[in-house]
Amino acid sequence: MKILMISSFLPYPIYSGGHVRLYNLISELSSIHEITLVCEKRDNQTQKDITEVEKICKKVITVERRKQWSSGNLLKTAVSSKSFLTTGHTNTDMKNKIKKELENDKFDLIHVETFYILQNLPETSLPVVLAEHNVEYQVYGRYVDQVSKIIRPILSLDIAKIKKEEEAAWKKVSALIAVSEDDKKVMEAKGLKLFIVANGVDVEKFSFKNKKPSFAKASAGEARKILFIGDFKWIQNRDSVGFIINDVWPSINLKHKTENLKLWIVGRKIPDSVKNLTNDPNVIFDEESSGKPTQELFHEADVLLAPIRVGGGTSYKILESMSCGTPVVTTPLSAESLNAENGKNILVGQTADELANQTVKLLNDNKLYEKISKNARELIEKKYTWKKISNDLDSVYKSII
Secondary structure, three states, X not given: OEEEEEEOOOOOOOOOHHHHHHHXXXXXXXXXOEEEEEEEEOOOOOHXXXXXXXXXXXXXXXXXXXXXXXXXXXXXXXXXXXXXXXXXXXXXXXXHHXXXXXXXXXXXXXXXXXXHHHHXXXXXXXXXXXXXXXXXXXXXXXXXXXXXXXXXXXXXXXHHHHHHHHHXXXXXXXXXXXXXXXXXXXXXXXXXXXXXXXXXXXXXXXXXXXXXXXXXXXXXXXXXXXXXXXXXXXXXXXXXXXXXXXXXXXXXXXXOOOXXXXXXXXXXXXXXXXXXXXXOOOEEEEOHHHHOOHHHHHHHOOEEEEOOOOOOOOOHHHHHHHHHOOOXXXXXXXXXXXXXOEOOOEEEOOOHXXXXXXXXXXXXXXHHHHHHHHHHHHHHHHHOEHHHHHHHHHHHHHHHO
């Protein structure tokens, strides 16, 4: 097939979950389909980055990404029915370039990544596939529940706009894709038929590593590391790391009896607002390691602590950690999205005490640690390889042609 793919981002360098997903799906699909990509490009992305994506596409067309946080966007949002999110992705240049491609070439279908870029698609008779990485209004809605009551009404109004726009977009397309069962249930409640095409992981890159038993590591005087990793521009990660530092980590320290345990927080440009949450010398803020291959971080860590409370979809860091054999402690929100089973291939807690208890159990019980580690890898190999995920997406394409 000849596919016109439209995205709000150029998927290289591979920094975020959206980049991971789109780059790997295009890479897999390009062996059987001819893909033209039209996408927004940020100022920090170069011709070299475009060239990398051109290696897996027939053609790559970029438009400059408009600055989201601008007085113009804020004013437009305040006086219009459009949300701040949609306003920031309204792009006349993109619409014109898409129109030109449709006039000059023949495509079998159009694939759109995320609803807020769909507005730039001209009227067309071609079948359109819309892939939603999250239910966006739920992501922002969970965040608003935790902010000051003073600004809550303003944010709530914008979320109401997002909800209206997002649900309208779902109804316009030929096929709607969710990445998790939870997101699927939200969409089905609106009477929509849809498909699940989950997030995936490169199982060769994120290879399984049998780790030194936890007790042996501790007795050898080596520090055991509880890892949190994330891009701190995202609401989900700022919320999670604050919850860990303020609530979960103190509870772990009360319950864990051995010394030399570190909370290892890795990310680019960790905000001062995060660093100022603690002066505990056993909490390590590590920006330098964010430049290392991610699989090396998982191989070095003993546990991934990922209490995702704001967000949807499935977390790449959880998938990648499971693939590497590093056990994950997370919330029901993430575990259910993966169809992972508490006590079998993941450990789950809702409150700070529950998450701390699960983390300490892993550190103190080598048999449990080995069981979770091996079962997690088996789950990834069975359900979450990019080959399987791309086959699922190809099936969606075939169903509407």
